[in-house]
Amino acid sequence: MGERELFIGRQPILDRKQRIVGFELLFRAGDHQHADITDYLQACASVINEALTEFGMQGLLGRHKGYINMVTPLLMSESVELLPREQVVIELIESVPLYDQDVVQRCQELKAKGFTLALDDHCFDAGLESFYPLVDVIKIDVLNKGRDDLRQVVESFSRWSVTLVAEKVETEEQFQTCRDLGFDLFQGYYFARPVVLRKNSLEPGEAIILKLIKQVLADDDISHIEETFRRHPNLTYNLLRLVNSVGVGVRQKISSVRHAITVLGREQLLRWLQLAIYASRDVRGSQNPLLEIAAMRGRLMELLEQGRAGNTPGLQADSAFMAGVLSLLDVLFRVPMTELAEGLNLSDEIHLALLDRKGELGTLLALVERLEQYDFSSASDLVQKLGISNERLLAAEVEAIKWSSRLIE
Missing domain, CATH: 3.20.20.450 (EAL domain)
Structure with a gap:
Protein backbone atom coordinates (compact mmCIF):
# COMPACT_ATOMS: atom_id res chain seq x y z
CA MET A 1 0.00 0.00 0.00
CA ARG A 193 -23.81 10.51 21.46
CA PRO A 194 -24.20 11.61 25.07
CA VAL A 195 -27.70 12.98 25.63
CA VAL A 196 -28.92 15.38 28.29
CA LEU A 197 -27.83 13.42 31.31
CA ARG A 198 -30.33 12.59 34.00
CA LYS A 199 -29.90 10.72 37.23
CA ASN A 200 -30.98 7.18 36.29
CA SER A 201 -30.93 4.29 38.69
CA LEU A 202 -29.10 1.26 37.33
CA GLU A 203 -31.02 -1.91 36.62
CA PRO A 204 -30.26 -4.69 39.12
CA GLY A 205 -28.37 -6.75 36.53
CA GLU A 206 -26.23 -3.78 35.56
CA ALA A 207 -25.37 -2.96 39.16
CA ILE A 208 -24.27 -6.55 39.71
CA ILE A 209 -22.03 -6.47 36.62
CA LEU A 210 -20.38 -3.30 37.91
CA LYS A 211 -19.93 -5.03 41.28
CA LEU A 212 -18.29 -7.99 39.55
CA ILE A 213 -15.95 -5.69 37.63
CA LYS A 214 -14.88 -4.14 40.91
CA GLN A 215 -14.31 -7.62 42.41
CA VAL A 216 -12.13 -8.73 39.51
CA LEU A 217 -10.19 -5.45 39.51
CA ALA A 218 -9.59 -5.89 43.25
CA ASP A 219 -8.38 -9.47 42.69
CA ASP A 220 -11.10 -10.75 45.00
CA ASP A 221 -11.20 -14.42 45.92
CA ILE A 222 -12.75 -16.64 43.26
CA SER A 223 -15.29 -17.98 45.74
CA HIS A 224 -16.63 -14.45 46.30
CA ILE A 225 -16.96 -13.88 42.57
CA GLU A 226 -18.73 -17.21 42.14
CA GLU A 227 -21.12 -16.36 44.95
CA THR A 228 -22.09 -13.11 43.25
CA PHE A 229 -22.90 -15.06 40.09
CA ARG A 230 -24.86 -17.73 41.96
CA ARG A 231 -27.26 -15.13 43.27
CA HIS A 232 -28.08 -14.01 39.72
CA PRO A 233 -28.75 -17.01 37.42
CA ASN A 234 -29.88 -14.89 34.48
CA LEU A 235 -26.66 -12.90 34.54
CA THR A 236 -24.63 -16.11 34.71
CA TYR A 237 -26.46 -17.50 31.69
CA ASN A 238 -26.05 -14.33 29.63
CA LEU A 239 -22.37 -13.98 30.47
CA LEU A 240 -21.54 -17.59 29.64
CA ARG A 241 -23.50 -17.39 26.41
CA LEU A 242 -21.51 -14.29 25.44
CA VAL A 243 -18.19 -15.97 26.26
CA ASN A 244 -19.11 -19.16 24.40
CA SER A 245 -20.29 -17.25 21.34
CA VAL A 246 -16.92 -15.60 20.87
CA GLY A 247 -14.90 -18.80 21.07
CA VAL A 248 -11.72 -16.97 22.18
CA GLY A 249 -9.54 -19.76 20.85
CA VAL A 250 -10.41 -22.41 23.43
CA ARG A 251 -11.42 -25.87 22.27
CA GLN A 252 -13.96 -26.58 24.98
CA LYS A 253 -17.13 -24.71 25.81
CA ILE A 254 -17.20 -22.67 29.00
CA SER A 255 -19.66 -24.39 31.34
CA SER A 256 -19.37 -22.52 34.65
CA VAL A 257 -18.05 -19.34 36.19
CA ARG A 258 -15.12 -21.14 37.81
CA HIS A 259 -14.39 -22.81 34.48
CA ALA A 260 -14.47 -19.42 32.75
CA ILE A 261 -12.01 -17.93 35.24
CA THR A 262 -9.73 -20.98 35.04
CA VAL A 263 -9.67 -21.24 31.26
CA LEU A 264 -9.89 -17.57 30.33
CA GLY A 265 -8.12 -16.00 33.28
CA ARG A 266 -9.35 -12.99 35.16
CA GLU A 267 -8.26 -10.53 32.49
CA GLN A 268 -10.47 -12.16 29.87
CA LEU A 269 -13.34 -12.50 32.34
CA LEU A 270 -13.04 -8.80 33.01
CA ARG A 271 -13.37 -8.12 29.29
CA TRP A 272 -16.56 -10.09 28.92
CA LEU A 273 -18.03 -8.41 31.99
CA GLN A 274 -17.37 -5.03 30.43
CA LEU A 275 -19.07 -6.10 27.20
CA ALA A 276 -21.93 -7.80 29.04
CA ILE A 277 -23.00 -4.42 30.40
CA TYR A 278 -24.03 -3.36 26.90
CA ALA A 279 -25.77 -6.67 26.14
CA SER A 280 -27.79 -6.50 29.36
CA ARG A 281 -29.15 -3.00 28.93
CA ASP A 282 -32.20 -3.77 26.77
CA VAL A 283 -34.09 -6.48 24.87
CA ARG A 284 -31.72 -6.26 21.91
CA GLY A 285 -29.05 -8.00 23.97
CA SER A 286 -25.99 -8.57 21.81
CA GLN A 287 -27.73 -6.62 19.00
CA ASN A 288 -27.40 -3.39 20.98
CA PRO A 289 -25.36 -1.19 18.60
CA LEU A 290 -23.41 0.25 21.52
CA LEU A 291 -21.97 -3.21 22.16
CA GLU A 292 -20.44 -3.45 18.70
CA ILE A 293 -19.11 0.11 18.77
CA ALA A 294 -17.68 -0.27 22.29
CA ALA A 295 -16.08 -3.60 21.38
CA MET A 296 -14.61 -2.03 18.23
CA ARG A 297 -13.18 0.86 20.26
CA GLY A 298 -11.65 -1.40 22.88
CA ARG A 299 -10.09 -3.86 20.46
CA LEU A 300 -8.74 -1.14 18.16
CA MET A 301 -7.15 0.73 21.06
CA GLU A 302 -5.63 -2.50 22.37
CA LEU A 303 -4.11 -3.40 19.00
CA LEU A 304 -2.73 0.08 18.46
CA GLU A 305 -1.20 0.11 21.93
CA GLN A 306 0.37 -3.30 21.35
CA GLY A 307 1.98 -2.08 18.15
CA ARG A 308 3.48 1.13 19.48
CA ALA A 309 7.27 1.18 19.72
CA GLY A 310 8.76 1.07 23.19
CA ASN A 311 5.59 -0.02 24.97
CA THR A 312 5.53 -2.89 27.40
CA PRO A 313 3.00 -5.40 26.08
CA GLY A 314 0.26 -6.66 28.34
CA LEU A 315 -0.82 -4.30 31.07
CA GLN A 316 -1.01 -1.10 29.01
CA ALA A 317 -2.82 -2.89 26.17
CA ASP A 318 -5.36 -4.26 28.65
CA SER A 319 -5.88 -0.74 29.96
CA ALA A 320 -6.39 0.52 26.41
CA PHE A 321 -9.05 -2.13 25.83
CA MET A 322 -10.82 -1.21 29.06
CA ALA A 323 -10.78 2.51 28.29
CA GLY A 324 -12.30 1.90 24.87
CA VAL A 325 -15.04 -0.44 26.07
CA LEU A 326 -16.02 1.71 29.03
CA SER A 327 -16.04 4.96 27.00
CA LEU A 328 -19.74 4.63 26.13
CA LEU A 329 -21.07 3.81 29.60
CA ASP A 330 -22.35 7.35 30.10
CA VAL A 331 -24.36 7.03 26.89
CA LEU A 332 -25.66 3.60 27.90
CA PHE A 333 -26.75 4.56 31.41
CA ARG A 334 -27.36 8.28 30.88
CA VAL A 335 -25.30 8.88 33.99
CA PRO A 336 -22.30 11.25 34.12
CA MET A 337 -19.01 9.53 33.37
CA THR A 338 -17.49 11.11 36.48
CA GLU A 339 -19.87 9.12 38.65
CA LEU A 340 -19.38 5.85 36.77
CA ALA A 341 -15.59 6.14 36.73
CA GLU A 342 -15.40 6.88 40.45
CA GLY A 343 -17.57 3.86 41.24
CA LEU A 344 -15.21 1.46 39.44
CA ASN A 345 -11.95 2.52 41.13
CA LEU A 346 -10.16 2.70 37.80
CA SER A 347 -6.48 3.50 37.35
CA ASP A 348 -5.52 7.15 37.06
CA GLU A 349 -4.64 6.76 33.37
CA ILE A 350 -7.98 5.18 32.44
CA HIS A 351 -9.78 7.74 34.58
CA LEU A 352 -7.99 10.59 32.79
CA ALA A 353 -8.73 9.07 29.38
CA LEU A 354 -12.46 8.63 30.04
CA LEU A 355 -13.05 12.02 31.63
CA ASP A 356 -10.69 14.33 29.76
CA ARG A 357 -9.28 12.41 26.76
CA LYS A 358 -5.83 13.13 28.17
CA GLY A 359 -2.71 11.01 28.49
CA GLU A 360 -1.67 8.32 26.01
CA LEU A 361 -4.88 6.34 26.45
CA GLY A 362 -6.92 9.52 26.13
CA THR A 363 -5.20 10.33 22.85
CA LEU A 364 -5.88 6.80 21.56
CA LEU A 365 -9.53 7.13 22.54
CA ALA A 366 -9.74 10.51 20.80
CA LEU A 367 -8.28 8.91 17.67
CA VAL A 368 -10.88 6.14 17.43
CA GLU A 369 -13.65 8.68 18.04
CA ARG A 370 -12.36 10.89 15.20
CA LEU A 371 -12.33 7.88 12.87
CA GLU A 372 -15.96 7.17 13.76
CA GLN A 373 -16.88 10.77 12.99
CA TYR A 374 -15.12 10.82 9.57
CA ASP A 375 -12.87 13.56 11.00
CA PHE A 376 -9.83 12.30 9.13
CA SER A 377 -7.91 15.55 9.33
CA SER A 378 -7.88 15.45 13.14
CA ALA A 379 -7.23 11.69 13.02
CA SER A 380 -4.13 12.34 10.91
CA ASP A 381 -2.76 14.72 13.54
CA LEU A 382 -3.39 12.22 16.33
CA VAL A 383 -1.77 9.38 14.38
CA GLN A 384 1.37 11.46 14.00
CA LYS A 385 1.30 12.41 17.68
CA LEU A 386 1.08 8.75 18.70
CA GLY A 387 3.75 7.63 16.24
CA ILE A 388 1.50 5.03 14.61
CA SER A 389 2.22 4.05 11.01
CA ASN A 390 -0.61 4.15 8.52
CA GLU A 391 -0.09 0.49 7.68
CA ARG A 392 -0.38 -0.41 11.36
CA LEU A 393 -3.56 1.65 11.76
CA LEU A 394 -5.26 0.05 8.76
CA ALA A 395 -4.32 -3.47 9.83
CA ALA A 396 -5.54 -2.79 13.36
CA GLU A 397 -8.84 -1.35 12.11
CA VAL A 398 -9.55 -4.41 9.98
CA GLU A 399 -8.64 -6.81 12.80
CA ALA A 400 -10.82 -4.87 15.26
CA ILE A 401 -13.74 -4.91 12.82
CA LYS A 402 -13.42 -8.67 12.39
CA TRP A 403 -13.23 -9.23 16.14
CA SER A 404 -16.22 -7.03 17.00
CA SER A 405 -18.28 -8.56 14.18
CA ARG A 406 -17.66 -12.09 15.46
CA LEU A 407 -18.72 -10.97 18.89
CA ILE A 408 -22.35 -10.45 17.91
CA GLU A 409 -22.82 -13.24 15.36
Whole structure:
Protein backbone atom coordinates (compact mmCIF):
# COMPACT_ATOMS: atom_id res chain seq x y z
CA MET A 1 0.00 0.00 0.00
CA GLY A 2 3.04 2.24 -0.11
CA GLU A 3 3.27 5.36 2.01
CA ARG A 4 -0.26 6.61 1.52
CA GLU A 5 -2.07 8.00 4.54
CA LEU A 6 -5.42 6.30 4.12
CA PHE A 7 -8.21 6.00 6.66
CA ILE A 8 -11.18 3.66 6.83
CA GLY A 9 -14.51 5.26 7.67
CA ARG A 10 -17.54 3.18 8.63
CA GLN A 11 -20.78 4.93 9.51
CA PRO A 12 -23.47 2.61 10.89
CA ILE A 13 -26.93 2.18 9.38
CA LEU A 14 -29.61 0.98 11.79
CA ASP A 15 -33.08 -0.50 11.36
CA ARG A 16 -36.27 0.58 13.11
CA LYS A 17 -35.34 -1.47 16.18
CA GLN A 18 -31.97 0.31 16.27
CA ARG A 19 -29.94 -2.73 15.30
CA ILE A 20 -26.93 -2.26 13.01
CA VAL A 21 -27.73 -3.69 9.57
CA GLY A 22 -25.05 -2.01 7.46
CA PHE A 23 -22.22 0.49 7.18
CA GLU A 24 -21.40 3.15 4.65
CA LEU A 25 -17.76 2.61 3.77
CA LEU A 26 -15.43 5.49 3.11
CA PHE A 27 -11.72 5.62 2.40
CA ARG A 28 -10.10 9.02 2.55
CA ALA A 29 -6.59 10.44 2.65
CA GLY A 30 -5.81 12.18 5.90
CA ASP A 31 -5.02 15.51 4.23
CA HIS A 32 -8.19 15.60 2.10
CA GLN A 33 -11.13 16.18 4.39
CA HIS A 34 -13.20 17.73 1.60
CA ALA A 35 -11.90 16.33 -1.67
CA ASP A 36 -12.60 17.65 -5.16
CA ILE A 37 -14.21 15.34 -7.76
CA THR A 38 -10.88 13.98 -9.01
CA ASP A 39 -9.96 12.96 -5.49
CA TYR A 40 -13.48 11.65 -4.99
CA LEU A 41 -13.17 9.35 -8.00
CA GLN A 42 -9.89 8.06 -6.61
CA ALA A 43 -11.49 7.61 -3.18
CA CYS A 44 -14.40 5.62 -4.63
CA ALA A 45 -11.99 3.44 -6.58
CA SER A 46 -9.93 2.98 -3.42
CA VAL A 47 -12.97 1.57 -1.61
CA ILE A 48 -13.28 -1.22 -4.15
CA ASN A 49 -9.56 -1.87 -4.45
CA GLU A 50 -8.82 -1.86 -0.72
CA ALA A 51 -11.97 -3.79 0.19
CA LEU A 52 -11.28 -6.56 -2.30
CA THR A 53 -7.50 -6.83 -2.36
CA GLU A 54 -6.13 -5.50 0.91
CA PHE A 55 -8.79 -6.35 3.47
CA GLY A 56 -11.59 -8.45 2.01
CA MET A 57 -15.17 -7.25 2.08
CA GLN A 58 -16.10 -9.78 4.74
CA GLY A 59 -13.36 -8.42 6.96
CA LEU A 60 -14.63 -4.85 6.69
CA LEU A 61 -18.32 -5.62 7.07
CA GLY A 62 -18.71 -8.88 8.95
CA ARG A 63 -22.33 -9.93 8.51
CA HIS A 64 -23.51 -6.43 7.56
CA LYS A 65 -24.28 -4.77 4.23
CA GLY A 66 -21.79 -2.28 2.82
CA TYR A 67 -22.90 0.95 1.13
CA ILE A 68 -20.25 2.16 -1.32
CA ASN A 69 -20.30 5.60 -2.98
CA MET A 70 -20.16 5.50 -6.75
CA VAL A 71 -19.25 8.28 -9.19
CA THR A 72 -20.16 8.07 -12.88
CA PRO A 73 -16.82 6.83 -14.34
CA LEU A 74 -16.64 4.05 -11.76
CA LEU A 75 -20.29 3.13 -12.24
CA MET A 76 -19.70 2.72 -15.97
CA SER A 77 -16.56 0.64 -15.52
CA GLU A 78 -16.36 -3.13 -15.15
CA SER A 79 -14.61 -2.77 -11.79
CA VAL A 80 -17.89 -2.38 -9.95
CA GLU A 81 -18.89 -5.89 -10.98
CA LEU A 82 -16.04 -7.30 -8.89
CA LEU A 83 -17.95 -6.38 -5.75
CA PRO A 84 -19.92 -9.15 -3.99
CA ARG A 85 -23.46 -8.30 -5.06
CA GLU A 86 -25.04 -10.04 -2.08
CA GLN A 87 -23.22 -7.82 0.42
CA VAL A 88 -22.87 -4.39 -1.16
CA VAL A 89 -25.22 -1.56 -2.01
CA ILE A 90 -24.07 0.63 -4.91
CA GLU A 91 -24.73 4.19 -3.81
CA LEU A 92 -25.03 6.73 -6.65
CA ILE A 93 -23.90 10.15 -5.40
CA GLU A 94 -25.68 13.35 -6.37
CA SER A 95 -23.34 14.12 -9.29
CA VAL A 96 -24.36 10.97 -11.24
CA PRO A 97 -26.58 12.18 -14.13
CA LEU A 98 -29.70 10.06 -13.71
CA TYR A 99 -31.27 11.44 -16.91
CA ASP A 100 -28.34 10.19 -19.02
CA GLN A 101 -29.44 7.18 -21.08
CA ASP A 102 -26.07 5.48 -20.74
CA VAL A 103 -26.36 5.72 -16.96
CA VAL A 104 -29.91 4.38 -17.06
CA GLN A 105 -28.83 1.47 -19.22
CA ARG A 106 -25.90 0.72 -16.93
CA CYS A 107 -28.19 0.70 -13.89
CA GLN A 108 -30.53 -1.67 -15.70
CA GLU A 109 -27.60 -3.99 -16.39
CA LEU A 110 -26.41 -3.96 -12.78
CA LYS A 111 -29.94 -4.47 -11.52
CA ALA A 112 -30.36 -7.48 -13.83
CA LYS A 113 -27.11 -8.91 -12.44
CA GLY A 114 -28.48 -8.79 -8.92
CA PHE A 115 -26.91 -5.61 -7.56
CA THR A 116 -28.72 -3.34 -5.10
CA LEU A 117 -28.88 0.32 -6.15
CA ALA A 118 -29.24 3.35 -3.89
CA LEU A 119 -29.51 7.10 -4.43
CA ASP A 120 -27.51 9.25 -2.03
CA ASP A 121 -28.76 12.55 -0.61
CA HIS A 122 -31.66 12.52 -3.06
CA CYS A 123 -34.63 14.83 -3.50
CA PHE A 124 -37.81 13.73 -5.23
CA ASP A 125 -37.86 14.51 -8.96
CA ALA A 126 -41.07 13.87 -10.91
CA GLY A 127 -39.01 13.59 -14.08
CA LEU A 128 -37.33 10.45 -12.71
CA GLU A 129 -40.50 8.43 -12.17
CA SER A 130 -39.41 5.96 -14.83
CA PHE A 131 -36.01 5.58 -13.13
CA TYR A 132 -37.22 4.96 -9.58
CA PRO A 133 -38.30 1.34 -10.23
CA LEU A 134 -34.58 0.53 -10.69
CA VAL A 135 -33.78 1.85 -7.22
CA ASP A 136 -33.88 -0.21 -4.04
CA VAL A 137 -32.76 2.39 -1.49
CA ILE A 138 -33.09 6.17 -1.30
CA LYS A 139 -31.13 8.21 1.23
CA ILE A 140 -32.59 11.48 2.47
CA ASP A 141 -30.57 14.16 4.25
CA VAL A 142 -32.84 14.92 7.23
CA LEU A 143 -30.54 17.30 9.11
CA ASN A 144 -32.23 20.57 8.17
CA LYS A 145 -35.71 19.32 7.30
CA GLY A 146 -38.78 19.88 9.45
CA ARG A 147 -41.44 17.30 10.24
CA ASP A 148 -43.78 18.49 7.45
CA ASP A 149 -41.00 18.38 4.87
CA LEU A 150 -40.05 14.84 5.92
CA ARG A 151 -43.68 13.71 5.77
CA GLN A 152 -43.90 15.00 2.21
CA VAL A 153 -40.70 13.13 1.30
CA VAL A 154 -42.12 9.85 2.58
CA GLU A 155 -45.39 10.42 0.72
CA SER A 156 -43.57 11.28 -2.52
CA PHE A 157 -41.79 7.91 -2.63
CA SER A 158 -44.66 5.81 -1.30
CA ARG A 159 -45.61 4.63 -4.82
CA TRP A 160 -42.37 2.69 -5.18
CA SER A 161 -41.08 -0.24 -3.22
CA VAL A 162 -37.99 1.52 -1.92
CA THR A 163 -36.23 1.53 1.42
CA LEU A 164 -35.97 5.06 2.79
CA VAL A 165 -32.82 5.87 4.77
CA ALA A 166 -32.75 8.91 7.06
CA GLU A 167 -29.21 10.23 6.68
CA LYS A 168 -27.39 12.57 9.09
CA VAL A 169 -29.54 11.61 12.07
CA GLU A 170 -27.85 13.33 14.99
CA THR A 171 -30.22 12.93 17.94
CA GLU A 172 -32.58 10.39 19.44
CA GLU A 173 -35.43 12.83 18.80
CA GLN A 174 -34.62 12.95 15.08
CA PHE A 175 -34.61 9.17 14.99
CA GLN A 176 -38.01 8.98 16.66
CA THR A 177 -39.49 11.56 14.28
CA CYS A 178 -38.18 9.82 11.17
CA ARG A 179 -39.29 6.40 12.38
CA ASP A 180 -42.78 7.70 13.16
CA LEU A 181 -43.04 9.18 9.67
CA GLY A 182 -42.16 5.91 7.96
CA PHE A 183 -38.41 5.87 7.33
CA ASP A 184 -36.96 2.34 7.29
CA LEU A 185 -33.27 2.82 8.09
CA PHE A 186 -31.25 5.44 9.95
CA GLN A 187 -27.63 6.48 9.42
CA GLY A 188 -25.35 8.15 11.91
CA TYR A 189 -23.77 7.82 15.33
CA TYR A 190 -26.72 9.48 17.06
CA PHE A 191 -27.15 6.42 19.31
CA ALA A 192 -23.58 6.81 20.60
CA ARG A 193 -23.81 10.51 21.46
CA PRO A 194 -24.20 11.61 25.07
CA VAL A 195 -27.70 12.98 25.63
CA VAL A 196 -28.92 15.38 28.29
CA LEU A 197 -27.83 13.42 31.31
CA ARG A 198 -30.33 12.59 34.00
CA LYS A 199 -29.90 10.72 37.23
CA ASN A 200 -30.98 7.18 36.29
CA SER A 201 -30.93 4.29 38.69
CA LEU A 202 -29.10 1.26 37.33
CA GLU A 203 -31.02 -1.91 36.62
CA PRO A 204 -30.26 -4.69 39.12
CA GLY A 205 -28.37 -6.75 36.53
CA GLU A 206 -26.23 -3.78 35.56
CA ALA A 207 -25.37 -2.96 39.16
CA ILE A 208 -24.27 -6.55 39.71
CA ILE A 209 -22.03 -6.47 36.62
CA LEU A 210 -20.38 -3.30 37.91
CA LYS A 211 -19.93 -5.03 41.28
CA LEU A 212 -18.29 -7.99 39.55
CA ILE A 213 -15.95 -5.69 37.63
CA LYS A 214 -14.88 -4.14 40.91
CA GLN A 215 -14.31 -7.62 42.41
CA VAL A 216 -12.13 -8.73 39.51
CA LEU A 217 -10.19 -5.45 39.51
CA ALA A 218 -9.59 -5.89 43.25
CA ASP A 219 -8.38 -9.47 42.69
CA ASP A 220 -11.10 -10.75 45.00
CA ASP A 221 -11.20 -14.42 45.92
CA ILE A 222 -12.75 -16.64 43.26
CA SER A 223 -15.29 -17.98 45.74
CA HIS A 224 -16.63 -14.45 46.30
CA ILE A 225 -16.96 -13.88 42.57
CA GLU A 226 -18.73 -17.21 42.14
CA GLU A 227 -21.12 -16.36 44.95
CA THR A 228 -22.09 -13.11 43.25
CA PHE A 229 -22.90 -15.06 40.09
CA ARG A 230 -24.86 -17.73 41.96
CA ARG A 231 -27.26 -15.13 43.27
CA HIS A 232 -28.08 -14.01 39.72
CA PRO A 233 -28.75 -17.01 37.42
CA ASN A 234 -29.88 -14.89 34.48
CA LEU A 235 -26.66 -12.90 34.54
CA THR A 236 -24.63 -16.11 34.71
CA TYR A 237 -26.46 -17.50 31.69
CA ASN A 238 -26.05 -14.33 29.63
CA LEU A 239 -22.37 -13.98 30.47
CA LEU A 240 -21.54 -17.59 29.64
CA ARG A 241 -23.50 -17.39 26.41
CA LEU A 242 -21.51 -14.29 25.44
CA VAL A 243 -18.19 -15.97 26.26
CA ASN A 244 -19.11 -19.16 24.40
CA SER A 245 -20.29 -17.25 21.34
CA VAL A 246 -16.92 -15.60 20.87
CA GLY A 247 -14.90 -18.80 21.07
CA VAL A 248 -11.72 -16.97 22.18
CA GLY A 249 -9.54 -19.76 20.85
CA VAL A 250 -10.41 -22.41 23.43
CA ARG A 251 -11.42 -25.87 22.27
CA GLN A 252 -13.96 -26.58 24.98
CA LYS A 253 -17.13 -24.71 25.81
CA ILE A 254 -17.20 -22.67 29.00
CA SER A 255 -19.66 -24.39 31.34
CA SER A 256 -19.37 -22.52 34.65
CA VAL A 257 -18.05 -19.34 36.19
CA ARG A 258 -15.12 -21.14 37.81
CA HIS A 259 -14.39 -22.81 34.48
CA ALA A 260 -14.47 -19.42 32.75
CA ILE A 261 -12.01 -17.93 35.24
CA THR A 262 -9.73 -20.98 35.04
CA VAL A 263 -9.67 -21.24 31.26
CA LEU A 264 -9.89 -17.57 30.33
CA GLY A 265 -8.12 -16.00 33.28
CA ARG A 266 -9.35 -12.99 35.16
CA GLU A 267 -8.26 -10.53 32.49
CA GLN A 268 -10.47 -12.16 29.87
CA LEU A 269 -13.34 -12.50 32.34
CA LEU A 270 -13.04 -8.80 33.01
CA ARG A 271 -13.37 -8.12 29.29
CA TRP A 272 -16.56 -10.09 28.92
CA LEU A 273 -18.03 -8.41 31.99
CA GLN A 274 -17.37 -5.03 30.43
CA LEU A 275 -19.07 -6.10 27.20
CA ALA A 276 -21.93 -7.80 29.04
CA ILE A 277 -23.00 -4.42 30.40
CA TYR A 278 -24.03 -3.36 26.90
CA ALA A 279 -25.77 -6.67 26.14
CA SER A 280 -27.79 -6.50 29.36
CA ARG A 281 -29.15 -3.00 28.93
CA ASP A 282 -32.20 -3.77 26.77
CA VAL A 283 -34.09 -6.48 24.87
CA ARG A 284 -31.72 -6.26 21.91
CA GLY A 285 -29.05 -8.00 23.97
CA SER A 286 -25.99 -8.57 21.81
CA GLN A 287 -27.73 -6.62 19.00
CA ASN A 288 -27.40 -3.39 20.98
CA PRO A 289 -25.36 -1.19 18.60
CA LEU A 290 -23.41 0.25 21.52
CA LEU A 291 -21.97 -3.21 22.16
CA GLU A 292 -20.44 -3.45 18.70
CA ILE A 293 -19.11 0.11 18.77
CA ALA A 294 -17.68 -0.27 22.29
CA ALA A 295 -16.08 -3.60 21.38
CA MET A 296 -14.61 -2.03 18.23
CA ARG A 297 -13.18 0.86 20.26
CA GLY A 298 -11.65 -1.40 22.88
CA ARG A 299 -10.09 -3.86 20.46
CA LEU A 300 -8.74 -1.14 18.16
CA MET A 301 -7.15 0.73 21.06
CA GLU A 302 -5.63 -2.50 22.37
CA LEU A 303 -4.11 -3.40 19.00
CA LEU A 304 -2.73 0.08 18.46
CA GLU A 305 -1.20 0.11 21.93
CA GLN A 306 0.37 -3.30 21.35
CA GLY A 307 1.98 -2.08 18.15
CA ARG A 308 3.48 1.13 19.48
CA ALA A 309 7.27 1.18 19.72
CA GLY A 310 8.76 1.07 23.19
CA ASN A 311 5.59 -0.02 24.97
CA THR A 312 5.53 -2.89 27.40
CA PRO A 313 3.00 -5.40 26.08
CA GLY A 314 0.26 -6.66 28.34
CA LEU A 315 -0.82 -4.30 31.07
CA GLN A 316 -1.01 -1.10 29.01
CA ALA A 317 -2.82 -2.89 26.17
CA ASP A 318 -5.36 -4.26 28.65
CA SER A 319 -5.88 -0.74 29.96
CA ALA A 320 -6.39 0.52 26.41
CA PHE A 321 -9.05 -2.13 25.83
CA MET A 322 -10.82 -1.21 29.06
CA ALA A 323 -10.78 2.51 28.29
CA GLY A 324 -12.30 1.90 24.87
CA VAL A 325 -15.04 -0.44 26.07
CA LEU A 326 -16.02 1.71 29.03
CA SER A 327 -16.04 4.96 27.00
CA LEU A 328 -19.74 4.63 26.13
CA LEU A 329 -21.07 3.81 29.60
CA ASP A 330 -22.35 7.35 30.10
CA VAL A 331 -24.36 7.03 26.89
CA LEU A 332 -25.66 3.60 27.90
CA PHE A 333 -26.75 4.56 31.41
CA ARG A 334 -27.36 8.28 30.88
CA VAL A 335 -25.30 8.88 33.99
CA PRO A 336 -22.30 11.25 34.12
CA MET A 337 -19.01 9.53 33.37
CA THR A 338 -17.49 11.11 36.48
CA GLU A 339 -19.87 9.12 38.65
CA LEU A 340 -19.38 5.85 36.77
CA ALA A 341 -15.59 6.14 36.73
CA GLU A 342 -15.40 6.88 40.45
CA GLY A 343 -17.57 3.86 41.24
CA LEU A 344 -15.21 1.46 39.44
CA ASN A 345 -11.95 2.52 41.13
CA LEU A 346 -10.16 2.70 37.80
CA SER A 347 -6.48 3.50 37.35
CA ASP A 348 -5.52 7.15 37.06
CA GLU A 349 -4.64 6.76 33.37
CA ILE A 350 -7.98 5.18 32.44
CA HIS A 351 -9.78 7.74 34.58
CA LEU A 352 -7.99 10.59 32.79
CA ALA A 353 -8.73 9.07 29.38
CA LEU A 354 -12.46 8.63 30.04
CA LEU A 355 -13.05 12.02 31.63
CA ASP A 356 -10.69 14.33 29.76
CA ARG A 357 -9.28 12.41 26.76
CA LYS A 358 -5.83 13.13 28.17
CA GLY A 359 -2.71 11.01 28.49
CA GLU A 360 -1.67 8.32 26.01
CA LEU A 361 -4.88 6.34 26.45
CA GLY A 362 -6.92 9.52 26.13
CA THR A 363 -5.20 10.33 22.85
CA LEU A 364 -5.88 6.80 21.56
CA LEU A 365 -9.53 7.13 22.54
CA ALA A 366 -9.74 10.51 20.80
CA LEU A 367 -8.28 8.91 17.67
CA VAL A 368 -10.88 6.14 17.43
CA GLU A 369 -13.65 8.68 18.04
CA ARG A 370 -12.36 10.89 15.20
CA LEU A 371 -12.33 7.88 12.87
CA GLU A 372 -15.96 7.17 13.76
CA GLN A 373 -16.88 10.77 12.99
CA TYR A 374 -15.12 10.82 9.57
CA ASP A 375 -12.87 13.56 11.00
CA PHE A 376 -9.83 12.30 9.13
CA SER A 377 -7.91 15.55 9.33
CA SER A 378 -7.88 15.45 13.14
CA ALA A 379 -7.23 11.69 13.02
CA SER A 380 -4.13 12.34 10.91
CA ASP A 381 -2.76 14.72 13.54
CA LEU A 382 -3.39 12.22 16.33
CA VAL A 383 -1.77 9.38 14.38
CA GLN A 384 1.37 11.46 14.00
CA LYS A 385 1.30 12.41 17.68
CA LEU A 386 1.08 8.75 18.70
CA GLY A 387 3.75 7.63 16.24
CA ILE A 388 1.50 5.03 14.61
CA SER A 389 2.22 4.05 11.01
CA ASN A 390 -0.61 4.15 8.52
CA GLU A 391 -0.09 0.49 7.68
CA ARG A 392 -0.38 -0.41 11.36
CA LEU A 393 -3.56 1.65 11.76
CA LEU A 394 -5.26 0.05 8.76
CA ALA A 395 -4.32 -3.47 9.83
CA ALA A 396 -5.54 -2.79 13.36
CA GLU A 397 -8.84 -1.35 12.11
CA VAL A 398 -9.55 -4.41 9.98
CA GLU A 399 -8.64 -6.81 12.80
CA ALA A 400 -10.82 -4.87 15.26
CA ILE A 401 -13.74 -4.91 12.82
CA LYS A 402 -13.42 -8.67 12.39
CA TRP A 403 -13.23 -9.23 16.14
CA SER A 404 -16.22 -7.03 17.00
CA SER A 405 -18.28 -8.56 14.18
CA ARG A 406 -17.66 -12.09 15.46
CA LEU A 407 -18.72 -10.97 18.89
CA ILE A 408 -22.35 -10.45 17.91
CA GLU A 409 -22.82 -13.24 15.36
